[in-house]
Structures are given as C-alpha cells and as structure tokens.
Amino acid sequence: MEKTVSHTVRNNSGQTFKTDQLSIALDCRGDNAYTKLSYPVKYGIFSRLETRDHLFEFNLNHEIRHAKAKTRDWPHPSEWLKRTLGNDWVYYSSGGYAGVYEAIGEYYLPNFTYPTNAVIGGKPFNEPPVETIVNHWPDLLAKIPSTGLPDRFTKWLNRVKQIDAGTLKKKADRLFGINGTRVTVLPPDARHVDYNVIPLTISDGCLYKCRFCRIKNQKPFSARSHADISGQIRELKDLLGDDLINYNALFLGEHDALNSPENLILDTIQEAVREFNFKGSYMKDRYLFMFASADALIDKKTAFFDRLNRLDMTLFINVGLESSDPETLDRIGKPTPPEKIRAAFERGKAVNAGFSNIEVSFNFIMDDTLASGHHDSMLRLIRGSVSRPVSKGTIYLSPLRFDRPSRQVLYDFYKIKSLSRFPAFLYIIQRL
Ligand code: SF4
Incomplete structure (x- = not known):
C-alpha cells in the first residue's frame, strides 16, 4: 500500500x-x-x-x-x-x-x-x-x-x-529504580498502544527459568507488597508530571504478573487507573498488558477473569507457550509438560470466547532445526483446534535463532501464518 x-x-x-x-x-x-x-x-x-x-x-x-x-x-x-x-x-x-x-x-x-x-x-x-x-x-x-x-x-x-x-538518561535511570528493574521485554500486544505504557512491577522473576530464554533473570518468582506498588505509583506520577495526561495504558511487570495473587492484581489496576487518572487522559479508552505463564493462566478462576473483564478497560494477557512438543520443550529447556501447554491454550481460548474485554495471546518459537513434532503439534493448536478463523487469541512467532537469513525465516513464518486460524504475527522484542 x-x-x-x-x-x-x-x-x-x-x-x-x-x-x-x-x-x-x-x-x-x-x-x-x-x-x-x-x-x-x-x-x-x-x-x-x-x-x-x-x-x-x-x-x-x-x-x-x-x-x-x-x-x-x-x-x-x-x-x-x-x-x-x-x-x-x-x-x-x-x-x-x-x-x-x-x-x-x-x-x-x-x-x-x-x-x-x-x-x-x-x-x-x-x-x-x-x-x-x-x-x-x-x-x-x-x-x-x-x-x-x-x-x-x-x-x-x-x-x-x-x-x-544527560538529564533524560538520569530520568530513565530513575524510572528503572522506581520499578526496581528495567523492563527488558514488553508484551507483543503493547504494539496496540505504540508501546506507550506506564510500567508497574507487581512481581519479580518467573516460574520456569527456561534454558533458551535470553530475557530471564535469576530471581525466583515473588509478588510485591501493596505498599511497594503504591510507592511505585506515587513516584511514577511524580516522574511523568504534566505528561501523565498522555497515558492510558499500564504494563504490569515483570515476566509473570498473572501469577500474582488475584486481589493484588485487581487492587493494583484499580489504584493505578485512579491515581494515574486514566479516565481523565487525553487518550481515549484504557489498556492493560501483562505476561502470564501456563500455570498462572490455568490456575486463575473464571470469577477472576470476570472481575478483570468488568474493569472498563481492554486487557491483553500474553502467554509464552513456545511449543507443545515434548522433544522441543526438552531441547529449549522449558520445564512445562506438553499437556499443560495444551491445557493453557484451551484455557486462553475459553477466556477469549467468554470475556469481550480480555484477549489472551500466545507465543510460539519457530526454527527450521526444531523437531517436526513442534510444527505438527503447533498446527494442531493454531489450526486444528478451531473449525474456522477467529479474531482473538493472536499467535506471536519468535525465531529461536537471531542469525538465520531473514528471507528463510519469513518464508517459514508466512507458511505458518497462512495455515493458522488465529491471527499470527512475528514477535518483535522491544524493551522499555
Ligand atoms: S520464557 Fe518466560 S518463563 Fe521461561 S525463563 Fe523466560 S521469562 Fe521465564
């Protein structure tokens, strides 16, 4: 065009x-x-x-x-x-x-x-x-x-x-200090707001520590306290100053915010929306982005998603599934059983079908050296699990190796995209 x-x-x-x-x-x-x-x-x-x-x-x-x-x-x-x-x-x-x-x-x-x-x-x-x-x-x-x-x-x-x-660098360092860490990766869905999110850390670390992952840290998963989060909100308000009026989107960090206690998530969102005055933002509508693990997505009750859905905002929950093939999971060092990956995919589909304000999206890896079981099992989910194209449940594909010729990666991507019955895009990893 x-x-x-x-x-x-x-x-x-x-x-x-x-x-x-x-x-x-x-x-x-x-x-x-x-x-x-x-x-x-x-x-x-x-x-x-x-x-x-x-x-x-x-x-x-x-x-x-x-x-x-x-x-x-x-x-x-x-x-x-x-x-x-x-x-x-x-x-x-x-x-x-x-x-x-x-x-x-x-x-x-x-x-x-x-x-x-x-x-x-x-x-x-x-x-x-x-x-x-x-x-x-x-x-x-x-x-x-x-x-x-x-x-x-x-x-x-x-x-x-x-x-x-120098002043701007100091301000960015202050931001990383408020969150306790730099946001090394944003959910792919943050593209919907051009990555203009306010980052708020509600938990640190992740559950799996997958061998292939380049963005993980060594911290075991732990949720922050209400007091810590309120302190971040106060400092972020001060940091953003007059420009706060241009924001209407929140990123709950870091790598598995959905694994945090339900009340902590809900209270945080409500406090942030109120304190950042998202309803008075120049930008229309309100958005929330977070990452989730398969375990967190499966464990959260339907009543919790119902409460999220009633928050008067659009929520995107991005789940790193990577693969549902046992050989591939073993190769990349992801300690999640294939049946749990499949159960998380089904759970995400159910949330997408049941809650109009929530979209659960999924990440898979792609690489031509992966076992054929990876491709076949992924297609069983992204093609075989529904009978016609659906508009929610975006699939983000991330090349496992960064050094392959892009023409070949793109060819593989378009092949998968043409077969997928869910929207499918490349995952461009962007930090904040
Ligand atoms: S892929 Fe997700 S769960 Fe696995 S190590 Fe990286 S951040 Fe942690």
Whole structure:
C-alpha cells in the first residue's frame, strides 16, 4: 500500500509562532485514539518545533519525543525517530520491507539500537542524518536563537534547551529504580498502544527459568507488597508530571504478573487507573498488558477473569507457550509438560470466547532445526483446534535463532501464518 505523509494534528491559533527560520506550535492536539493507519499518526498533546532542516516534537515536560530531518538525505519522508520512556531511540520504517503489516500487524516497523529478534528491517541508525539527531540533537537545539520571540515562546524554547541528553538518561535511570528493574521485554500486544505504557512491577522473576530464554533473570518468582506498588505509583506520577495526561495504558511487570495473587492484581489496576487518572487522559479508552505463564493462566478462576473483564478497560494477557512438543520443550529447556501447554491454550481460548474485554495471546518459537513434532503439534493448536478463523487469541512467532537469513525465516513464518486460524504475527522484542 502506498504510504502518504500526513499530520493529524490540530493547534490553537495564538499558540503558534512562525518566522522564515523556524516555527513553534505549542500544545498541539494529536489523535486521541490508537489506530492502525498507513500514514504517520501523532498521539497525545505535544509541542512542535520546526526549522529549515528538522522537525522536533516535545512532550508536556519539554522532553524530546519525536524527531526527523527534512533534508533530502533523510531515508524516507514519512519515517521518524521516537524516544521512549526508557530513553531509547526507535526508528520507525515505513516501507521498503514488503508486507510489514502482514508480518507484524502494524504499518510501521520499529528499528532499535540494541540487539533484538527482528528479522525484517534495515540499519537506519547507520544513516548520517539519523545518527546526527540521535547523537547531536541537543547541539541542533542549542543553535536555534531564542531571542526575538514572544515571551511565551522564548520561555518554552529555553526550557526545552535545558533538558539535555544527560538529564533524560538520569530520568530513565530513575524510572528503572522506581520499578526496581528495567523492563527488558514488553508484551507483543503493547504494539496496540505504540508501546506507550506506564510500567508497574507487581512481581519479580518467573516460574520456569527456561534454558533458551535470553530475557530471564535469576530471581525466583515473588509478588510485591501493596505498599511497594503504591510507592511505585506515587513516584511514577511524580516522574511523568504534566505528561501523565498522555497515558492510558499500564504494563504490569515483570515476566509473570498473572501469577500474582488475584486481589493484588485487581487492587493494583484499580489504584493505578485512579491515581494515574486514566479516565481523565487525553487518550481515549484504557489498556492493560501483562505476561502470564501456563500455570498462572490455568490456575486463575473464571470469577477472576470476570472481575478483570468488568474493569472498563481492554486487557491483553500474553502467554509464552513456545511449543507443545515434548522433544522441543526438552531441547529449549522449558520445564512445562506438553499437556499443560495444551491445557493453557484451551484455557486462553475459553477466556477469549467468554470475556469481550480480555484477549489472551500466545507465543510460539519457530526454527527450521526444531523437531517436526513442534510444527505438527503447533498446527494442531493454531489450526486444528478451531473449525474456522477467529479474531482473538493472536499467535506471536519468535525465531529461536537471531542469525538465520531473514528471507528463510519469513518464508517459514508466512507458511505458518497462512495455515493458522488465529491471527499470527512475528514477535518483535522491544524493551522499555
Ligand atoms: S520464557 Fe518466560 S518463563 Fe521461561 S525463563 Fe523466560 S521469562 Fe521465564
């Protein structure tokens, strides 16, 4: 599909200042609902600074959040850089990779500065104009004169210039300190809100410590206390400051939040929604994301899912099943019996069918060196277990090895996708 450049942004006149050299638009209003469109959409309330060569956008705390160059050497006019809450730069690619939407369920492909499992994408951070913004944006801002502007715009520009790369790094470190850890992986479903989540750690560690897993830590599973979680909420409110109004999504960490006690989960969600004032957010609707183990999904009672379903938000629970083949589970060192994997899949299907506000999604691994039993047993679940295509219960496929030629991985993925009766996408591992 042809992609066009568009600006889905409104701005109150009187808050815009323009000269031949620059324009500043304060408190622009972007889209207020997450959508999937084939042109760039800007969400939330933000301010925009445009020079002859660059376009920068800042959140309500005067922190840079998007940037792109307007010069001819910028890779593509509808591509841009985003700075995350964890202070990573992510480059959103628009095209050039046929079938991005079919592969990941989104029109734009996030590219990262750190190693991940992505099998599509290029090396945008090697492009000089991208590198210039990522490493030198404070110098670019410093060169813009703040004199000769109306007072309000001078003040805003000076404030923006004060927040340099070191300040933003310290703020990200503070975030990791509040959670007690950095979020090393977000659920794949967080793509539905462009990964704009507030992270709240309600439990640490995981149950299985699978040998193949690169994101696990050594902590045994344990739930946090109510007091700890309330403390995080207070500090996160303070950290997000004026920009809190742009958030309507929560990530409950870390690797198996669903295994936490039922009341802890429900109380946390209700407290967070109230304290973060999600109902007063500029962004419409409310979202919650968490990971779950097979054990947690099976153990939780139907009455609990019923209570989750009544929370007036959309919930995504992502379960790492990986495989239901005994030989494959043994090879990857996942100590979950195949019958439990199958039972968790059935439980997830039942939750998806019974609760309109909850989607349970599933992760499976893919690799051409896995036993044939892996492929066959996975197809029995994702094809044979339903008689017609279903819209919930997304299957995310994650390549086991990161070093295989992407053409081959993509070929295998599309083969599985065409057979699956559940929506199927590649799992792009993104941290916060
Ligand atoms: S795959 Fe999940 S359960 Fe297994 S080690 Fe990694 S985080 Fe833990």
